[in-house]
Amino acid sequence: MEERDWRKTKLSLERPYKDDQGERIPVLLDITPDGERVFESPENPTKLLGENLRRIFFERGVDFFERQDSLPSGVAQSLEAADQPSEDEENALDPAKTVLTSEELLSLRMECIPRLFIALGEMTEARDLLSLLLSSAPLRHPSAASSLPPLALTATVATKPPPIPSVEVFNAQLALGGKDEALRKAANVFKQAAANLEKSRQSSENYWADALKIRKANWGLVPAPLPLGAPTGKGADKTSKDFFVSFGLEEFPKKSGCPYGNVRC
Known part of the structure; x- marks a missing residue:
């Protein structure tokens, strides 16, 4: 059975470095705001080889290649020295003689x-x-009494220039506007407080007027107990500030233990 054509397709995982025409694909480094593309400049192999050789001589020494050529002979000598007595091994391990x-x-x-x-x-x-310090000349000490030439310092009277009328008017308007706004805010605060006081006064008058009407209609009024948290110690004001309305039914039994014979609400 023949193998299918698509199975013969091979994809290389290597990064492509040539286009379809065989030209080298440049490496894109940056794109300027004008849309111009900046590519990596191609490296000269001769120059790169020269830099690598220069690095070898600079880092490994001038005799690097000579020492590399002598490595096989050195390995053979080390194998032969393995059979020598322990004194040679001690000399080889001596830090002073180690290269x-x-x-x-x-x-x-x-x-x-x-x-x-x-x-x-x-x-x-x-x-x-x-x-x-050696080249600097010695400092000269100033004379004790330094004399100034006559009329060296004079005084003149400078008058303040008059303000610009438009700027002065603007500053006055700004100050008056700020004061007017502050006064309006204070007036609004007092107005709201007066309205709240009037509202509470009217509600209090209506409350006690309704209480008098209830009492006039022969309803029973009972003092309300003190609110929770009110002081009850010696010398504290225990006067009731409110009242309850007591009412009852004709068929209500009187053996319920209520001192008034009715139910309080």
């Missing part, structure tokens, strides 16, 4: 160079300070 590797030399250099730069900066500042 530092390129990585150790690089880490040591990266650790020492910042400290050397700090020391160089401090010494430069100290040198500049000493040169400044």
